Amino acid sequence: xxxxxxxxxxxxxxxxxxxxxxxxxxxxxxxxxxxxxxxxxxxxxxxxxxxxxxxxxxxxxxxxxxxxxxxxxxxxxxxxxxxxxxxxxxxxxxxxxxxxxxxxxxxxxxxxxxxxxxxxxxxxxxxxxxxxxxxxxxxxxxxxxxxxxxxxxxxxxxxxxxxxxxx
Amino acid sequence: xxxxxxxxxxxxxxxxxxxxxxxxxxxxxxxxxxxxxxxxxxxxxxxxxxxxxxxxxxxxxxxxxxxxxxxxxxxxxxxxxxxxxxxxxxxxxxxxxxxxxxxxxxxxxxxxxxxxxxxxxxxxxxxxxxxxxxxxxxxxxxxxxxxxxxxxxxxxxxxxxxxxxxxxxxxxxxxxxxxxxxxxxxxxxxxxxxxxxxxxxxxxxxxxxxxxxxxxxxxxxxxxxxxxxxxxxxxx
Numbered sequence: 001x002x003x004x005x006x007x008x009x010x011x012x013x014x015x016x017x018x019x020x021x022x023x024x025x026x027x028x029x030x031x032x033x034x035x036x037x038x039x040x041x042x043x044x045x046x047x048x049x050x051x052x053x054x055x056x057x058x059x060x061x062x063x064x065x066x067x068x069x070x071x072x073x074x075x076x077x078x079x080x081x082x083x084x085x086x087x088x089x090x091x092x093x094x095x096x097x098x099x100x101x102x103x104x105x106x107x108x109x110x111x112x113x114x115x116x117x118x119x120x121x122x123x124x125x126x127x128x129x130x131x132x133x134x135x136x137x138x139x140x141x142x143x144x145x146x147x148x149x150x151x152x153x154x155x156x157x158x159x160x161x162x163x164x165x166x167x
Numbered sequence: 168x169x170x171x172x173x174x175x176x177x178x179x180x181x182x183x184x185x186x187x188x189x190x191x192x193x194x195x196x197x198x199x200x201x202x203x204x205x206x207x208x209x210x211x212x213x214x215x216x217x218x219x220x221x222x223x224x225x226x227x228x229x230x231x232x233x234x235x236x237x238x239x240x241x242x243x244x245x246x247x248x249x250x251x252x253x254x255x256x257x258x259x260x261x262x263x264x265x266x267x268x269x270x271x272x273x274x275x276x277x278x279x280x281x282x283x284x285x286x287x288x289x290x291x292x293x294x295x296x297x298x299x300x301x302x303x304x305x306x307x308x309x310x311x312x313x314x315x316x317x318x319x320x321x322x323x324x325x326x327x328x329x330x331x332x333x334x335x336x337x338x339x340x341x342x343x344x345x346x347x348x349x350x351x352x353x354x355x356x357x358x359x360x361x362x363x364x365x366x367x368x369x370x371x372x373x374x375x376x377x378x379x380x381x382x383x384x385x386x387x388x389x390x391x392x393x394x395x396x397x398x399x400x401x402x403x
Contacts, residue, residue: 009294016268019217022213022216023217035240
């Protein structure tokens, strides 16, 4: 109990040191290693989760953007369709208008033409009548030249039906 | 029991025989090294601790650890945090040593319950532990502030108490050694006396205190003081 011996103390020191080294090797180190591994795993998982989360958020914002752009696109399409329809409508109306106009113009022209024709016919008939009348008046003596001269004279006197302002 | 009777004599003889550490055998080198009972028990404790460590850590898993692993990890964590708080961040390197010592002293103090003779009942063992403690304490001081700083630290906080500080090198291990040894032996003697007075039922609550609580407390105190001295040396 109280007999101190150097050998024993040295022995105890060596034994305790040995125990220290063995416990360090077989107990503390493995447990520390496993805890570090676990920590690393947890950190990795957290990082992974965070990454996934940010990815999901990014996707979400992308989709939102897409939806917004689709809305825009559909709005644009509707707008364009409206514009096209308006344009088409206006085109058709103007075409119809112009067609109607040209038809009217043709009709007018035709009428004018007819009038001209009638006038010419009347003129020629008047001329004939005048000639007849003149020949009746002048008798049989008149030749062709005198006829012509007479006719011209008559024309100058009578003029066109429109030329009222002329003498 | 009458005082001074034959029974008392016999009881005393028995007690002394039990307290005394017998030489189990002698190694025939250097004129014979006596191997004491305490040494044998220390070897047994070492073997058990090391084998248990190997058994407890042979199938550690990172994910879903078993109950066994959880218990081991919780215990080691608890010890580590305890010494981490005492030693601080700078004294982290002494944690494994302190953990070893607390485990060793606790087991040594409690092994009496299994019928072995506690090694801490041998003053050689407690003296060796105390000497190791003081070596670690002074080494920590030298490691933290260099030899010059360590020598200067004896004049801390004032030059007047330098001799006291130097004396402490001797006083600290002696107090550590004697406290542990005295408590274990005292507890043992008291328990034997109680058993002698009334061997049935009465020793039970006393055994709870003297054998278990006191053993654990002494291990705790020994390591607590060593850690405090180490951190004092590091901080100085």
